[in-house]
Amino acid sequence: MADLTTIARPYAKAAFDFAVEQKALEQWTEMLAFVAEVAANEHVAVQLKRESANTLVNLFTTVCAEQLNEHGLNLIKLMAENGRLNALPAVLALFLEYKAELAKEITADVVSATELDAAQQAQISASLEQRLARKVKLNCSVDASLMAGVIIQAGDLVIDSSVKGQLAKLSETLQA
Structure with a gap:
């Protein structure tokens, strides 16, 4: 399987570019930090390997409802459809690197x-x-x-x- 950083890079770059365009870097940082923590949870990590994309989207929607806006939810849906939710911690790490580079x-x-x-x-x-x-x-x-x-x-x-x-x-x- 490809390295998680390689998998995460296009998602992180797209999220970062969108956050800069919308002037919402802090909001995206908080959203990604929360969903990355959820994805890293040992119980959720097991589900990421077994469940369908729809089930995973429902899981993240339920757990992260208050922390995600419409655009954050779209990212979760896209990553779930592509079987990439396990890369969320790497997406956060790359996003933070892009943010530090900008600053x-x-x-x-x-x-x-x-x-x-x-x-x-x-x-x-x-x-x-x-x-x-x-x-x-x-x-x-x-x-x-x-x-x-x-x-x-x-x-x-x-x-x-x-x-x-x-x-x-x-x-x-x-x-x-």
């Missing part, structure tokens, strides 16, 4: 050997904002196995300045 924002995951203080976080954020030309939001975590340094991942960009990473590079160089 010129990016989330960077920063893993450090020790807890970063506010000044260090501000310095990393400022450097990334300058390099990527977008507003950066940091998700910081600690991994003591890095020994020292940080690993920063923002989209496709990965900066590994950890001692563990540098030792691995040195090892590869020496073995070559």
Whole structure:
């Protein structure tokens, strides 16, 4: 079966374009978040594999009635007819990526050997904002196995300045 991201991309792009056109990004974000949560529910996930499109549309209409507008319901119907409701979490993820791209924002995951203080976080954020030309939001975590340094991942960009990473590079160089 094709990758869920590949399946979700046209639905997410269409929903995003429509939301931008209608100036309803926040409303669509909320709708997609809700239906993605419903689709990810273990009981509903079982139903997605077994039930007909009409039954699934009725299920989502019943569960999500107050959260969906007419256009959101149309998306659910289309995805149900195509057997793609299991891709709703991926649709949400792509929609959020498109939304961040429009707002010129990016989330960077920063893993450090020790807890970063506010000044260090501000310095990393400022450097990334300058390099990527977008507003950066940091998700910081600690991994003591890095020994020292940080690993920063923002989209496709990965900066590994950890001692563990540098030792691995040195090892590869020496073995070559």
